[in-house]
Amino acid sequence: MSEALRPQPRTSNDTLPHWQGLRDHRLRLQRCAGCGTFRHYPRPLCPQCHCFDVEWIDAAGDAQVHSWTVLHHAFHPAFRSLVPCVMVTATLREGVRLLAPFKGDVRHLVPGLALRVGFEDISAELTLPVLVPA
Amino acid sequence: MSLSGRAALTGVGETAYSKSSDKSVLRLSLEASLTAIGDAGLRPQEIDGLIPYPGMGVVAEDLIVNLGLDEVKFSAMTPLGGASPVAAVQCASAAVSSGLCRHVLIPVARNLAAGGRISDRLRQMPQFNTVAEFELPMGAFAPAQLYAPMARLHMERYGTRPEHFAEIAISTRRNASLRGDGMMTAPLTLEEYLASRMIADPFRLHDCSLESSGAAAVVVSRKECARDLPHPVISVLGVAEGHPDSPTSITQRKDLLEIGLVKAAPRAFGMAGLTTADIHVAEIYDCFTYVVLRQLEALGFCRPGEGGDFVASGAIRLEGRLPINTHGGLLSQAHMVGMNHIVELVRQLRGSAGPTQVAGATVGLVTGYGDLGDGTLAILARE
Structure with a gap:
């Protein structure tokens, strides 16, 4: 819902x-x-x-951790069921950045950690990128 | 032609601050405006310039019709989020010193029940359009969520610790306790700070500013017109605005720690002909503790990366070498978009700041910090 x-x-x-x-x-x-x-x-x-x-x-799909946060407070009702959630600011091989949920253990995050881009189908209309450990 | 010394802050006004108010945003604006106009020793009809705060629905026409102004010659808006009020002082200084008008009224008002909540900002501010399209669907859109990666990077790069952020929250609360008229006046301990719930790691509840209802306003006047008014003349010696690269997305910023104030600070100090050593008191935009720490670096009070050590030294306490946020700031007094910081600096330089008056303060600065990193700075001095 x-x-x-x-x-x-x-x-x-x-x-x-x-x-x-x-x-x-x-x-x-x-x-x-x-x-x-x-x-x-x-x-x-x-x-x-x-x-x-x-x-x-x-995009080639490989990235590196630049920074991150763990969201605890949702600020919007749609995200209440999703927090806590790790959001990573990653640098893609192409040089631009991606902000996306990280599907992994926050304790492993350090700047420069290698990641891969994945995808999560939210609905028939909307797919969002995610980041996973490489 | 330099703007330095050609405009003055002649009037300040505030309403009481609270969580909720049954008064409209316009009503609150008008109450603070009348106080500021009266404080300047002016009649409302003498106001001939207006800079309303964008996004809350109050426009110049509302002020004209309510205050009965029939000689308004100049109006503008400075839509830079939390950097808006100081940007408005820059805009007003340019307007009065160019001869366009003589007295510019700058009111800010918010009512949490009428579009003043932080989650309403996305709609109100077009500079958030990129965030709204690409980051809101992920769940990251509130300032706490967008700034947390900056604070985390500062910690990873320089070893900045939660205790450093705590010192900003605690020293600001101390000032609010002494003043007694803000929204949060109970003393804050390190233990309470560390135990407060996480909002967006590393930001705990006590790293985040308040949400408030109320209003604050100032009058900026042409210097020649200020000399006949009741208060000591508080001159605008230096003022500047700066924008970081990628001002629509923090995520895409080359260096996540860069802020617009890095560009604005040398310009404002240069215009004033002053250095950080000349500053007696500073009102620093404190939407989050980390944002204060980073601005202290950008202003040049310490080098990049040394903000943690600087605040840990006790420098920013009332008895320290650079007392900051002597009114309790956005963290403890109220979030009036930093217009309350401008009001407070004027009071400090007049010598009327009560229990948190910095003895002998005649030169001070006030900063603004806009949502995605825009920076503004005004250096004021008592003549």
């Missing part, structure tokens, strides 16, 4: 390919068609070369 209340992402034409990719269990990142720089979260313009054109690239 709490899952039904979970806030849904409000997508735009700038971000839709990312969300569609997640449904197919692919973490799709924007790479600038002009200068080749990866960027995330998705947005219309490359801040390096100001090119609007992008390629959507599947």
